[in-house]
Amino acid sequence: QAQVEESGGGLVQAGGSLRLSCTASGLTFSNYIAGWFRQAPGKEREFVAGINWSGLMKRYGDSVKGRFTISRDKEKNTVYLQMNSLKPDDTAVYFCSKGRGPYGNTWSEKDEYDLWGQGTQVTVSS
Secondary structure, three states, rough: OOEEEEEOOOOEEEEOOOEEEEEEEEEOOOOOOOEEEOOOOOOOEEEEEEOOOOOEEEOOOOOOOEEEEEEEEOOOOOOEEOOOOHHHHHOOOEEEEEEEOOEEEEEEEHEEEEEOOOOOOOOOOO
């Protein structure tokens, strides 16, 4: 059964860094776009970053541009989200997702993705 699983969340002080990992099983992750979304309490799920099948195309949500970097390791079947200069507003549950295909059209739309992880909590203290 195909699945994706996040890891690497935790508690960090403002200005600090975390790296999230998303490892896929039961599928070849590099055949699809991959995305990171986040959801804070009482808010809609928000697009954070996306990466295409080759890793050469990347997109970011406006609130994380210049601070977060998405990447992928084909051999490890894993996608990463490096988060630097973290702010309390970054506090949320972060979800990894697998796209419906290798390219996608609108990466920021949740409908672009058809497989989601359970999420990992990131808490940034001030």
